[in-house]
Amino acid sequence: MLIKKPADIKPSEITPETVYRNRREFMTEGGKLLLGAGLASAIPSLAFAQNGDKLKARAPANLTRTPPSAWMKDKFADIKAAPDMEPYFTSEALTPYTDATRYNNFYEFGMDKGDPSANSSEFKTDPWSVEITGEVGKPGTYTLEDILKPHALEERIYRHRCVEAWSMVIPWIGFPLADLLKRFEPTAKAKYVEFETIVQPDTMPGIRSRFAIVRWPYREGLRMDEAMNPLAFMAVGIYGDYMPPQNGAPMRLIVPWKYGFKGIKSIVKINFRETQPHTTWNDLQANEYGFFANVNPNVHHPRWRQDMERRLPQTLFSRQYIETKLFNGYAEQVASLYKDMDLARYY
Ligand SMILES: Nc1nc2c(c(=O)[nH]1)N[C@H]1C(S)=C(S)[C@@H](COP(=O)(O)O)O[C@H]1N2
Numbered sequence: 001m002l003i004k005k006p007a008d009i010k011p012s013e014i015t016p017e018t019v020y021r022n023r024r025e026f027m028t029e030g031g032k033l034l035l036g037a038g039l040a041s042a043i044p045s046l047a048f049a050q051n052g053d054k055l056k057a058r059a060p061a062n063l064t065r066t067p068p069s070a071w072m073k074d075k076f077a078d079i080k081a082a083p084d085m086e087p088y089f090t091s092e093a094l095t096p097y098t099d100a101t102r103y104n105n106f107y108e109f110g111m112d113k114g115d116p117s118a119n120s121s122e123f124k125t126d127p128w129s130v131e132i133t134g135e136v137g138k139p140g141t142y143t144l145e146d147i148l149k150p151h152a153l154e155e156r157i158y159r160h161r162c163v164e165a166w167s168m169v170i171p172w173i174g175f176p177l178a179d180l181l182k183r184f185e186p187t188a189k190a191k192y193v194e195f196e197t198i199v200q201p202d203t204m205p206g207i208r209s210r211f212a213i214v215r216w217p218y219r220e221g222l223r224m225d226e227a228m229n230p231l232a233f234m235a236v237g238i239y240g241d242y243m244p245p246q247n248g249a250p251m252r253l254i255v256p257w258k259y260g261f262k263g264i265k266s267i268v269k270i271n272f273r274e275t276q277p278h279t280t281w282n283d284l285q286a287n288e289y290g291f292f293a294n295v296n297p298n299v300h301h302p303r304w305r306q307d308m309e310r311r312l313p314q315t316l317f318s319r320q321y322i323e324t325k326l327f328n329g330y331a332e333q334v335a336s337l338y339k340d341m342d343l344a345r346y347y
């Protein structure tokens, strides 16, 4: 998303780091790794058989995270598996766990794709609370446990399309955003909902960096009807396991028909408001990143096309370019939200 001079671009950014890593792992561990971490998670039915449970995808056993708390462990003991049908499932191959957790955008931890996984081990997510403010009947500061308590967890397998024209398929664990928002009793004036990420300078090198381009905290927002759409999802896990810091622990937004930057991570504030909120990328470069940010193959980014995408991971031998679909393939569920809008103007 950055404007970089060619001299600033490292070879590892041109060829995704996963290529180098996969090659190394292949050389050292051979077929064992391929079956253990790669293929098993890429084929839902195999993951199912191997793990002996109902979830369609599981983190590789050797990378499973320690429970963040006893109550979170209890919550994760009972997760409803993704159905076999769109829109909460896709039969497209899952992105391997190692790629979904090592190729990330989370500028608070640095601007390179490998920075969030490399720099987030000190990130503190317990205790955690979320402030609810604005046009609601029940404002207040809620602990994460209170936020999650009434919500049963479910698995959803969604396509994830970054505005930078790469994409993944990720099995999230979480619950519908609408169910959470309704609990705070939004008033008639609540037309938009605004989210903020935590600012934790001592554990976030990107926030301390003098090269940072974002004005912290990272902010995002949705129109209320978008937020209430059943596809909008609050995720607390990935691959049947607790959310890694680099993917937005303990709780982050997923809006699968929009570009990835709408999916704000590590949320500490939810504000209900009458007017459209300021959002991080729109503030930084409004002609390149819109407020709506709906995935749209007909509306190009000023510096690159948006009608194709690189499906990750890529290897030396296969570079998968696939066609980008309107609303990332979720048009049936969301097109009606925008029926009277010029999508080229409101990008
Ligand atoms: N707080 C915060 N949230 C963020 C970002 C960020 O830099 N900071 N990056 C966004 C972008 S551009 C993308 S593509 C997704 C990436 O999510 P993932 O790393 O889980 O794939 O997170 C989004 N949420």
Ligand SMILES: [Mo]
Residues within 6 Å of the ligand: 105, 161, 162, 163, 164, 259, 260, 261
């Ligand atoms: Mo992104």
